[in-house]
Structure formats: C-alpha cells, structure tokens
Amino acid sequence: MDRSHSANVVLLRKLALIALMMFGFAWALVPMYRVICEVTGLNQVAVADAAPSQAAGAGAEVTMTFDSMVQAGLPWQVRPLMSHLKARTGQFVRVDYEITNASDKRVVGQAVPRYLPAAAGEYVKKLDCFCFKQQSFAPGETKRFPVVFVIDPKMPREIGAITLAYSIFDVPGQGGS
Amino acid sequence: MATVTDTQHAPHSHKPSGLSRWLTATNHKDIGTLYLWFSFTMFLSGGVMALCIRAELFHPGLQFFQPELFNQFTTLHGLIMVFGAIMPAFTGLANWMLPLMIGAPDMAFARMNNWSFWLLPPAALLLLTSFAVPGGAAAAGWTLYAPLSTQMGMGMDMTIFAIHIMGISSIMGSINIIVTILNLRAPGMTLMKMPMFAWATLITAYLIIAVMPVLAGAVTMVLTDRHFGTHFFNAAGGGDPILYQHVFWFFGHPEVYIMALPAFGIVSHVIPTFARKPLFGYTSMVYATSSIGILSFMVWAHHMFATGMPATAQLFFMYATMLIAVPTGVKVFNWIATMWEGAMTFETPMLFAIGFIMLFTIGGLSGVTLSVAAVDIALHASYYVVAHFHYVLVAGALFSLFAAIYYWFPKMTGKMYNERLGKLHFWWSMVWFNVTFFPMHFLGLAGMPRRIPDYALQFTTFNEIASVGAFCFGLGQLIFLYNMLVSIKYGEPAPQKPWEGADTLEWQIPTPAPYHSFTEAPDLEVAENGAIRAIKGGQHH
Numbered sequence: 001m002d003r004s005h006s007a008n009v010v011l012l013r014k015l016a017l018i019a020l021m022m023f024g025f026a027w028a029l030v031p032m033y034r035v036i037c038e039v040t041g042l043n044q045v046a047v048a049d050a051a052p053s054q055a056a057g058a059g060a061e062v063t064m065t066f067d068s069m070v071q072a073g074l075p076w077q078v079r080p081l082m083s084h085l086k087a088r089t090g091q092f093v094r095v096d097y098e099i100t101n102a103s104d105k106r107v108v109g110q111a112v113p114r115y116l117p118a119a120a121g122e123y124v125k126k127l128d129c130f131c132f133k134q135q136s137f138a139p140g141e142t143k144r145f146p147v148v149f150v151i152d153p154k155m156p157r158e159i160g161a162i163t164l165a166y167s168i169f170d171v172p173g174q175g176g177s
Numbered sequence: 178m179a180t181v182t183d184t185q186h187a188p189h190s191h192k193p194s195g196l197s198r199w200l201t202a203t204n205h206k207d208i209g210t211l212y213l214w215f216s217f218t219m220f221l222s223g224g225v226m227a228l229c230i231r232a233e234l235f236h237p238g239l240q241f242f243q244p245e246l247f248n249q250f251t252t253l254h255g256l257i258m259v260f261g262a263i264m265p266a267f268t269g270l271a272n273w274m275l276p277l278m279i280g281a282p283d284m285a286f287a288r289m290n291n292w293s294f295w296l297l298p299p300a301a302l303l304l305l306t307s308f309a310v311p312g313g314a315a316a317a318g319w320t321l322y323a324p325l326s327t328q329m330g331m332g333m334d335m336t337i338f339a340i341h342i343m344g345i346s347s348i349m350g351s352i353n354i355i356v357t358i359l360n361l362r363a364p365g366m367t368l369m370k371m372p373m374f375a376w377a378t379l380i381t382a383y384l385i386i387a388v389m390p391v392l393a394g395a396v397t398m399v400l401t402d403r404h405f406g407t408h409f410f411n412a413a414g415g416g417d418p419i420l421y422q423h424v425f426w427f428f429g430h431p432e433v434y435i436m437a438l439p440a441f442g443i444v445s446h447v448i449p450t451f452a453r454k455p456l457f458g459y460t461s462m463v464y465a466t467s468s469i470g471i472l473s474f475m476v477w478a479h480h481m482f483a484t485g486m487p488a489t490a491q492l493f494f495m496y497a498t499m500l501i502a503v504p505t506g507v508k509v510f511n512w513i514a515t516m517w518e519g520a521m522t523f524e525t526p527m528l529f530a531i532g533f534i535m536l537f538t539i540g541g542l543s544g545v546t547l548s549v550a551a552v553d554i555a556l557h558a559s560y561y562v563v564a565h566f567h568y569v570l571v572a573g574a575l576f577s578l579f580a581a582i583y584y585w586f587p588k589m590t591g592k593m594y595n596e597r598l599g600k601l602h603f604w605w606s607m608v609w610f611n612v613t614f615f616p617m618h619f620l621g622l623a624g625m626p627r628r629i630p631d632y633a634l635q636f637t638t639f640n641e642i643a644s645v646g647a648f649c650f651g652l653g654q655l656i657f658l659y660n661m662l663v664s665i666k667y668g669e670p671a672p673q674k675p676w677e678g679a680d681t682l683e684w685q686i687p688t689p690a691p692y693h694s695f696t697e698a699p700d701l702e703v704a705e706n707g708a709i710r711a712i713k714g715g716q717h718h
Contacts, residue, residue, distance in 0.1 A: 008285045008356050015352045019390050026394020026424055030409060033420050042487060043417070110415065118485065169414065 048132055049125035052090070052152040059089030059153045066095055067165035075103035076168040078111075081144075089153040097130065097145050099168065101137035108136045108171040116163040123155035124162065134171050200295075203287035205272045206589075206690060211294050212269025213582070217658070219261030219301060220575075224651050226254040231613075231647040233630050234640050247630035248316035249332070253304060255319025256336065259436065260343045261301050263574045267439040268293075268350045270581055271378040273589060275354065277683035278372045278707055280363025280715065282695050285356035293349040300342040307332040307339075318628055320429065323410030323421040327402045334403070337396045344389040351382035363682075363715070365701030369463065372681050372707030373456065376463050377442025380470045384431045384438075387474075392428035395421060419484050426477035434473045436570060438466055440537075440577030441508055444530045446681065447580050448512050449706065451527035452519025453678035458511040459705040465504035465511075472501045482550045483557040491550040498548035502541065509538055524676070525599030529580035532607050533573060540568025543618065558628070561621025567614045576606070579657065586661075587675045591689030592668030598660040605653035612646030680708040691717035 037043045064087050066080035077100040087093045101107050111131040115121035126132075130145035137143065151162075193201065202208050229250050233242050242250070272290065276283055284290045307314040312330020315321065326333055358379045362371065398409040399421070408414025410421045441462075449456045456462065478486060478494040486494075512534055521527070543565040547553050556562060579602070586594045616639035621627075625636045632640065674684040682701070686694055699715025 008360050011356045011360060012286065012352055015355055015386055019348050019352075019386050022387050023390035023394050026391040026427075027398075029391075029394075029424050029427070030398075030420065033417070033423060040487075043419075112412070167412075169412065171415065 048127060048129070051127060051150050052125055052154070059091065059151070060155075060157060062087050062089060062151055062155075062159070063161040064093070064095075065161065065163040066097075067163055068097065069165055069167045071167070071169070074168065074170050075101055075105075075107055076109060077102050078166060078168050087151060089151045089155060092127075092148060092150055094146055094148050097147060097166065098142060099130070099135070099137070099145065100142040101140060104139045106136065106138055108134050109168050110134050110171050111166045111168050114165045114167065116165070117159060120155065120159050120162045123152040123159075124164065125150045125152055131166065201291065202294075203283075203291055204692060205276050205284045205287070205290065206692065208284075208290050208294050209269045209271075209273030210589075212265050212272060212297075215294070215297055215301075216262045216264075216266035216269060219257050219265070221654070222305065223254050223257035223262055224654065226250045226257070228648060228651050230254065231644040234632070235644040236641075237632050237634055237637055239631060242630060244630045245313060245316060248318075248628065249308065249314040251628050252315050252318055252321075252336075253308075256315075256340075257301070257304060258570070259319065259432070260340070260347075261297070261304070263436045263570065263578075264343075264347055265297060266578050267378070267381070267436075267574075268347065268354075270439070270443075270578070270585075271350075271354050271374075274585060274683060275357055275375060275378060276361070277588070277686065277690060277694060278375055278681055279358065279361065279366050280682055280695050280699050280701060281357055281361035282693070282698075284353045285361055286353050289349050290353055293346045293353065296342050296346040296349075300339040300346070303335045303339040303342070307335040310335065320422075320425055321396065321399065322425070323399060323402070323418045324412075326399050326421075327410055334400065337400050340396050341393055344393045347385050348389050351385040354378055354382040355386075363695065363698045363701050365703050366682075366707070367703070369460070370703040370705055370707065372442075373445035373459070373462055373466075374439070374442035375707070377438045377440075377445075377466055380466050381435050381438045384435050384470055384473065388428040388431040388435075391424060392432075395424040395428065398424070419481075422481050422484065423478070426480045427474075429480065430477040431470075431473040433569075434469055436574045438469065440533065440574050441466060443577045443581040443584075444512060444533055445706065446679075447526045447530040447584050448515050448534075450584070450676050450678040450680075451524060451530075452516045452521050454515055454519040455704070455708065456511065456706045457514035457517075458507070461507055462511055465507040468504045469501060472497065472504070476501065479548055479550075479553070482553040495548055495550045499545060502545050505541055509534060509541075524583075525594070525596060525603055526580045526584035528600065528603040528607075529576045529583065532603065533576040533580065536568055536572030536576065536610070540565055540573060543568065556621055558626055559621035560617040560625045560627055563627050564614050564617035564621060567617070571614070572610055579603075579606075582661075584676070585683070586664070587671030588683055588688055588690055590665050590668070591671055592664050592666075593671045593675065594664040594668060595660050598656055602653060602656045602660065605656060606650060609646045609650035609653060613643050613650050614646075616640075616642050616646075682707060682709050682712075685709055685712055686715075686717060693718050 064085045066083055068078035068080060070076045070078060079098055081096040081098060085093065085095065113131050115124060126147065126149045128146060128148040130147070135143070198207065199211060202211060229242065230247065233240055233247055272284060310331050312332055314332040315329060315336040317325035317329060317333070358375055398407070401407040402409050402411055408416040410416045410418045412418065445456055445462060476494055476498045478490060479498045482491055543561065547556055547562065547565055583594060583599055620636055620639050623636065625632055671688050673688045683690070694717045695715050696718060697714060697716040700713040701709060702711035704710055
C-alpha cells in the first residue's frame with residue numbers, strides 16, 4: 001500500500017508542477033508577445049522608416065487629414081497646426097503638432113499613430129516623429145514637434161485620402177503623478 | 178499497477194447517512210452523483226438565462242430587459258454552461274464510471290476529490306449572486322475580452338474569483354483522473370485496451386491541466402489591471418488588448434475539445450453496444466483523440482481573424498484548423514463503420530448517440546466554413562458562430578451527456594428509466610434543437626451580430642422561430658428531470674447487464690453498483706475498447 005500510495009503522490013506532484021508551470025507560461029506570454037511583435041515587425045508603429053526610393057516624376061495626389069485624440073482623464077492637450085494638406089507620393093511632407101501638459105505635474109507621454117484606412121499605414125514612411133520616443137513635459141509646458149514623412153509611390157491608387165491620428169498616453173511611473 | 182489506495186475501508190457495507198454523507202463524501206460514486214446533480218442545476222439556471230435572451234429577441238426593439246442586463250445574461254449563460262454544466266457533468270461521469278471501467282477501488286485521491294467538488298457550489302454562488310451587486314454581473318461576453326473586462330463593476334471581480342475557484346477544482350479533478358487511470362488499472366487492463374471513455378477523459382484531463390492555469394493567468398492579469406495599476410491590456414499604459422485575446426484563446430481553443438473529447442468517448446461506447454459490434458478502428462480512435470488534443474494548441478488565433486493579423490499568420494491558423502477536421506473525420510467514419518451491418522436497436526442512449534453524430538457533423542462543417550479566414554471576416558461575431566458552437570456544444574456535448582446518463586442509469590441506480598419518456602425526450606430535443614439553432618445559420622449569413630438585444634426588422638421571422646424553438650427545447654428538458662426522479666424511485670429493477678451488446682467492465686458487477694466496488698483488484702483478460710473476455714477475483718461490498 002505504501003509503495004503505490006507514494007507512486008500516486010509522486011505523479012500528483014508532477015502534474016501539479018505542470019499546472020504551475022502553465023500558470024507561469026501564461027505570464028511568459030506577455031514578454032513573448034512583445035518580442036515576437038518586435039522581431040516580425042508587427043504592431044511597430046512608433047519606429048522610423050527608411051525613405052522609399054524616389055520614383056521618377058510627380059506622384060499621385062493624396063489628401064492628408066491630421067487629427068489627435070486623448071483618452072478621458074489624461075492631462076494632455078494635442079493639436080495639429082494644420083488639419084488638411086494635399087501631398088504627392090514620393091514627396092517629403094512636414095506637419096507640426098503642438099502638445100501641452102495641462103496638469104501641474106511633470107508627466108511623460110507616448111504618442112501612438114493610427115491610420116485610416118488602416119491599409120495606408122504601411123505606405124506612410126515616417127522619417128521623424130515625436131512618437132519615436134517618450135516625451136517629458138514640465139508642469140504646464142507646451143512643446144511643438146515636427147512630423148516628417150514620405151508617402152510611398154507604391155501605394156495603391158484607390159487610396160486617395162489618408163487620416164493620420166495620434167493618441168497620447170501617459171507613461172506610468174515616469175512622471176510625477 | 179492495480180493496487181489499493183488510501184480509500185480502503187473497513188469491511189462495512191452501511192453508508193454514512195444524511196447530509197454528512199454528501200458533505201464529507203469520499204466515495205467516487207457519491208461524488209459523481211453530486212457532480213451530476215450540480216451540473217444539472219447549473220444547466221437549468223443557465224437555461225433560464227438562455228430563455229431570457231430568446232424572450233428578448235422574440236421581437237425587435239426592447240421588450241423585457243435593458244441592454245446592460247441582456248449582456249449580463251449572454252455572458253453568464255456562457256460561463257455557467259461551460260464551467261458549471263458541461264465540464265462538471267463530464268467530471269462527474271468520469272468519477273462514477275472510471276473506477277468501474279478500469280477495475281479500480283475508487284479515485285486515487287478520495288479527499289481531494291471531495292474538495293474538487295465542494296469548491297464548485299461557492300463558485301456558482303459567486304456567479305449567480307453577482308447579478309445583485311451594483312453594476313450587475315459581468316457583461317463582457319463569456320470571453321471576458323479586455324478592455325471591457327478591465328472596466329466593469331464588482332460583478333467582474335466576482336466572476337474572476339469564480340473562474341479561479343472553478344479552475345482549481347477542475348485541475349484537481351483532472352489530476353485525480355490521470356493518477357487513477359495511470360496507476361490504478363486492474364491487471365490486464367492495459368492502456369491500449371482500455372475503454373475509449375477512459376482514453377477520452379485521460380486526454381481531456383491533460384488538456385485541462387495545461388490550459389486552465391493559462392486562463393487563471395489571463396483573468397489574474399485582468400484583475401491586476403483593474404485594481405493594482407498594471408497595464409497588461411490597457412493601451413493607455415503601453416499594454417495591448419489583443420494580447421488578452423491571444424492568452425485567452427490559448428486556453429479557449431483546447432477548452433473546446435475539453436468539452437468535446439469526453440463526448441467522443443461516450444459515443445464510442447454507446448454505438449458499439451447498440452450496434453452489437455466492436456468499435457471499428459479502436460487504435461485509430463485513440464490516435465485521433467490524441468492528435469485532436471495536440472492540434473488544439475496550435476489553432477487559437479482562428480478566433481482572432483478579425484484583429485488584423487498578417488496574412489501569413491491567418492493562413493497558418495486557417496490550415497492548422499482545417500487539419501483538425503481530419504482526425505475528427507476519422508472518428509465520425511469509425512462510428513458509422515461500427516454501425517454498418519450491425520444488429521442495431523434504438524434505445525434512448527443510441528438515439529442520442531446517433532443524434533450526436535448527425536448534429537455534431539453539421540457543427541463540424543460550419544466550423545470548417547468559419548476556419549476559412551476570408552469567410553470568417555464576414556461571419557465573425559455573427560449568429561452563424563452562435564449556430565456553429567451550439568451545434569457542437571448542445572447537440573454535441575449535451576446530447577452525449579444525455580446518452581451517457583440513460584446508458585449508465587441502470588448501473589448507477591439499479592432501476593430502469595422509462596423508455597417511452599426517454600424516447601419522447603430525444604425526439605422532442607432533436608426537433609426543437611434544430612428549430613432553435615438552424616435558423617441562426619441564416620441569421621448569421623444575413624449579417625445579424627451576436628450579443629445584441631435588438632436587431633434590424635428583416636431578422637424578425639427567423640428570430641421568432643428560434644425563440645419558439647428555444648422555449649420548447651427548454652421545456653422538454655423537464656421530461657428528462659421527471660423521468661429521472663420518477664425512475665430513481667419507482668423504476669423497474671434493472672438486471673446486471675440491461676444492454677445486450679455492452680461488454681465493458683462496469684457491466685460485470687452487480688446492479689446497482691455496490692457502494693465499494695473492486696475493493697480487491699480483479700484479474701482481467703481484456704480486448705480492445707475495454708471489452709472483458711474473462712474476469713477472475715475482484716470483490717465488492
């Protein structure tokens with residue numbers, strides 16, 4: 001009886017260990033997800049792109065709309081200095097955004113760009129953007145940032161208009177809040 | 178491997194009586210009975226929620242419930258049916274039948290078994306009482322997707338806690354099942370001879386141990402996001418709600434097979450019994466079951482085709498999903514081949530098993546349709562999905578459970594159920610099930626989204642049909658309850674082997690099964706699928 005009983009307990013321990021390891025695996029999925037996204041380039045909206053090789057001649061005309069968004073409760077005021085622009089593919093475009101920290105604390109923010117239609121995202125090559133890194137703001141500080149991009153001439157002709165919208169998020173633990 | 182466990186009792190035949198028999202139950206039959214009644218209670222309460230949903234959807238516009246409450250019903254209906262009804266019912270059956278089928282005296286860890294069961298009622302209470310707290314019950318859908326689940330009231334915390342408790346319960350139950358099967362089989366009952374039901378529950382138990390902790394991790398992250406300032410799924414803090422879907426479905430897809438594999442096991446006994454032929458292709462059944470278990474870990478993202486995955490990933494998950502149709506097809510082929518030229522009779526368990534094969538195949542086919550990434554973009558979160566998973570879960574898991582209960586009822590109770598009521602229950606369920614869920618295919622193809630209390634006018638007729646079907650289907654389950662209650666008390670005494678073609682070990686012991694069966698391990702000569710050729714020794718009291 002003793003021997004078989006201990007065989008049962010040994011198996012119980014092994015199986016319980018598997019369960020514990022799988023609980024750990026659930027948490028390991030978090031960094032794995034991040035690394036897989038980085039390696040495959042998925043979901044990497046906030047890194048600089050290489051400028052596309054210039055196509056000869058003037059490209060197609062694209063209407064750009066600039067927008068911004070702040071979630072309720074966050075201390076940011078964000079506005080693009082121009083809301084519309086007619087650009088041509090293959091042409092360098094610069095647009096400025098003005099961001100204000102409306103709180104009385106030092107805060108660090110991270111901007112995340114979004115494109116509409118989403119399929120246009122891969123053709124808007126950002127060369128410079130405040131979204132490439134976290135930005136620190138003193139209480140009440142206002143900063144102006146340029147965004148420089150080129151629209152890839154390879155973009156399908158059906159996409160005649162692109163909206164570029166930034167959402168600004170708080171980076172927790174970095175500011176004074 | 179067969180040996181005596183810590184459950185060896187002094188040679189007494191009286192049972193502990195009264196409430197303490199159940200509260201302190203360590204006997205696998207008592208615990209199995211508790212599981213089965215618990216899951217039937219949950220089946221009824223989840224069913225009432227389903228009827229509330231169908232009542233609201235009978236007409237367009239809001240009749241009975243506000244959208245918030247409607248969403249709570251859809252969420253809790255799903256959670257209760259999955260974690261409260263189907264899973265405990267299979268664990269209960271495994272508790273009742275496994276030791277009898279493999280010649281073990283009891284489950285390996287009798288006290289842990291007691292704990293596994295008694296964790297469930299508090300979890301169920303948490304879920305049911307969460308309707309009464311401020312903000313109501315969880316309303317994010319049974320998948321509890323972030324960011325919805327990171328925002329709701331304390332009903333969500335109660336749900337998360339309930340999931341933790343039910344997860345621990347099912348993990349302990351699974352450990353018990355695995356140790357029992359691997360260590361306590363009677364001499365002669367080798368792995369490649371043992372009954373398909375034992376194989377199915379063994380693989381299911383491994384799946385549960387592998388994925389329930391992942392669900393526990395996912396909901397724990399939701400909990401810390403809600404209360405402890407983490408940002409796993411909060412985009413505002415650098416998290417990603419899509420991550421939740423990946424973690425959830427890593428659990429969620431194997432969970433689908435946790436609810437399907439035991440059903441396959443049951444049908445693999447009922448069909449040979451009433452076809453009076455051995456199961457066709459036993460070995461391929463074992464391998465098919467195992468490969469379904471393994472493949473189920475590689476297909477989770479087919480639930481997420483609409484999240485904007487790269488085409489390569491969509492193709493991978495699409496083909497991997499279609500691959501599962503191969504072992505499943507092997508099983509369906511084997512069941513049909515078993516019936517081929519068999520001397521079939523159509524008692525209630527057989528009717529439910531054949532109904533299972535027909536309707537589960539329809540559910541499988543709509544599953545293959547949904548696996549096509551391009552098609553899924555249109556059908557995602559539509560009523561087509563609702564139709565699909567009710568064909569595999571109601572006509573699949575639930576029908577197989579009915580088949581199992583009717584099949585083993587004589588052995589469990591010593592009485593015969595009422596065959597006429599059983600057949601009425603089957604035909605009633607078969608007809609109204611299809612009336613309820615078949616129109617949902619059309620609704621989904623026409624674009625009706627799931628989880629909404631109101632809909633566009635053109636969906637009215639099919640919704641009316643589905644609602645009528647649902648109320649009749651629900652009512653019909655009372656036939657089952659009545660049949661069980663009356664037959665337990667007044668049923669005809671059952672012979673030791675009421676089914677001519679039954680050949681597994683549980684039919685070799687007296688009816689009703691003695692309270693302590695196989696206190697001494699029998700020496701067995703076994704053929705495939707647990708068919709007993711010769712038995713020596715083995716004592717009960």
